[in-house]
Amino acid sequence: MNIDSLQIKISLVENIPLDISTVFIINSLENLHSYSISPDEVAYIKHKASLGTFSISLNLVFPFRYVIYIEKPETKPNLIEHIRGLANKISDETKHQELDKICIVNTTGEAGMSQHVAESIFLSMYQFLVHKSDKSKQNKLNEIILVSHDITKAQAQWLHELVRSVYIVRNLVNQPYSHLNTEIFADAILSLCSLENVSIENFDKTKIESLRMGGLLSVNKGSNNPPVFSVVEYKPLSHLNVKPIVLVGKGVVYDTGGLGLKPTTNSMDYMKCDMAGAAVVVGLLRAIATLKLPIYVVGIMPITDNLIGPEAYAPGDVITISDGTTVEVMHTDAEGRLILADALHYAKKYSPELVIDFATLTGAAMRAIGKHGTVGFRTCTDEQFAALCKAGNNVYERIVEFPLWDEYKDEIKSDIADIKNLGGENAGATTAAKFLQHFTDYPWVHFDIAGPAYVFSHDSYRGKFATGVGVRMVMEFLKINYNLN
Ligand code: BES
Ligand code: ZN
Ligand code: ZN
Secondary structure, three states: OOOOOOOOEEEEEOOOOOOOOEEEEEOOOOOHHHHOOOHHHHHHHHHHHHHOOEEEEOOOOOOOEEEEEOOOOOOHHHHHHHHHHHHHHHHHHHHHOOOOEEEEEEOOOOOOHHHHHHHHHHHHOOOOOOOOOOOOOOOOOOEEEEEHHHOOHHHHHHHHHHHHHHHHHHHHHHOOHHHOOHHHHHHHHHHHHOOOOEEEEEEOHHHHHHOOOHHHHHHHOOOOOOOEEEEEEEOOOOOOOOOOEEEEEOEEEEEOOOOOOOOOOOOHHHHHHHHHHHHHHHHHHHHHHHOOOOOOEEEEEEEEEEOOOOOOOOOOOEEEOOOOOEEEOOOOOOOHHHHHHHHHHHHHHHOOOEEEEEEOOOHHHHHHHOOOOEEEEEOOOHHHHHHHHHHHHHHOOOEEEOOOOHHHHHHHEOOOOOEEOOOOOOOHHHHHHHHHHOOOOOOEEEEEOOOOOEEOOOOHHHOOEEOOOOHHHHHHHHHHHOOOO
């Protein structure tokens, strides 16, 4: 499969081309004749203006013209998300009209509007057709034309690589277990991240054994497919951060629950998505290295499946994580925290500036806030976390902070080992996070993406099934935190 499947390019032009379908972003009804919008059409837009911020199609024949009308005031992130939503509606029309290119013109004087519209259209075009015999339903759009005064070349490249990485993450997560086992995933990391200033090490089982990674090895015991511990390091010659940012991702390519087997319907049947955290890390490293950002970043991905073979680890087992902590396994379905324990311990050797982990870790996080945000836990500084939250709001991958209060630690005390991998019946996302915290000694953020990573109905430009959540938020965070672009 071609995991890197984005087929769309961005072209920058000086002047608005003729005979191309165009989206006009407007916030006033003045001077629209200079964009060849007739007085009748202006009257039509005016007639609709009571709708607030809205979009309309001006004509039914080629070249099509669409208008996004922006009315103030609204708080900025909400307004921009509204605009992305309108662009998603326009993208639906372009699909019916089988357009192969579209121009976006921002007349508002508010910088960057065409980027938001282009991003939404790009992301809305995503399809996962690899296993369909009939490819004729493929969207035709392959070019977005932007007028150069609204976007620099560097911004256009950023947008392109960002969207490309979201596509890659969606492809990886949507790819079923039959086509993405540990070995294929490890190979995909090699092929996607082999870029300048990147070194990749995929530790095999022997190496993992020598590092005594008892979390990863135990979860893998029920499987015939060996585990992989993938470390991807991007270190450009000059970088703004002395100590690296470490990104950790849960890479469970399939989670049956192990001997504590999951039910099939609405549970195990979508557990191909349980490597979404690792996929985000791959997508981010690929984007960061391709854009040659001056930031030192390391990705760490423990990769395994969680199966029920004769050797499978069992409830009641005691296992030893690579840092020496003994864990009583009370539930084999709480496997994510076990493999992440080894990864978070491994991250210590970098004395990182910040560690961010992404994991489809708990159904509890999903039940708490659904698909509309990411549950976050942190020991990092207020400044670091504020920058992440701001980034999350900007791109509408919103973060909700949950507590890491000490009291929750009591729930993972074990009678016979140092800790156990299961808390009480409440606060499941938090007891999982408390478990992870045990293996950290650096500024850390844990994102439980079980809710937003994989959705079951169409959700605007986020699409259906894998969303790629996390990529846009971290890229925006890097932009804010290091003054990039
Ligand atoms: N992979 C699941 C969590 C999950 C749930 C991801 C829904 C995506 C959507 C995780 O390994 C798991 O099974 N967690 C258990 C933990 C429990 C046994 C403590 C859960 O949340 O039920
Ligand atoms: Zn599980
Ligand atoms: Zn899992």
